Ligand code: HBI
């Protein structure tokens with residue numbers, strides 16, 4: 574039996590939820606699923622992801638021999654930015670997730686989706702977590718942003734502002750776009766690991782595309798079951814990291830006193846809007862179950 578065998582719990586997870594990857598336990602079929610997903614994504618992403626993403630992929634050799642072995646990834650990643658990937662069994666509690674990020678450990682699912690569910694996922698698997706998230710951890714500024722996010726998360730829990738911070742993660746780390754001379758490129762892991770949203774997010778006229786603004790994003794709802802109706806666009810990873818270098822306390826203070834949440838299709842006077850979406854999701858191919 575493979576790593577997806579439900580009887581995985583001969584180890585009780587440690588307090589920090591870290592488990593061993595046990596790379597040797599993956600079956601040929603599981604490695605083959607990785608290769609299928611990888612090849613599919615590389616095709617569909619062509620020129621759609623930021624150059625830093627491809628740099629990261631190449632630096633880590635994520636297409637070598639199927640599912641990557643964390644030990645091998647970590648040798649390179651540690652050298653590049655001091656980050657490491659650790660295996661966790663499933664979604665882990667927020668405080669523990671943030672603590673790992675704050676210490677430059679990226680928690681990744683160990684299991685891989687099955688071949689009959691290539692486009693549907695309830696929980697992040699190793700393809701989403703490693704193909705989607707890990708390449709950018711080789712990039713120093715983005716790596717710093719992730720650490721700052723983890724530290725910010727720990728503080729947000731104390732302020733009871735987790736929701737605000739989760740929206741920041743959603744609209745940057747998971748669904749972020751970057752502005753390029755002739756359009757947009759993807760850096761968000763939720764997009765980069767999704768066959769359909771990779772195309773939709775940069776090519777389709779349906780969603781709003783708006784320049785990133787910290788407070789705006791922290792007050793914008795998001796959907797987890799379909800393509801996004803709004804994407805927020807940054808100019809550079811420096812821009813993203815720089816906004817985390819301020820005291821969030823006044824922002825949180827203001828937000829706990831206000832329950833203002835912007836709707837998904839709303840645009841504001843203060844927004845720098847690149848395009849107002851047609852919101853024509855039927856034309857875009859209907860309401861898909863999101864493939865992340
Ligand atoms: N656990 N494994 C895992 N992966 C996540 O992305 C994750 C999590 N726990 C909590 C969490 N994310 C959220 O707190 C953040 O996305 C805000």
Ligand code: FE
Pocket residue numbers: 697701702705706747762763
């Ligand atoms: Fe993710």
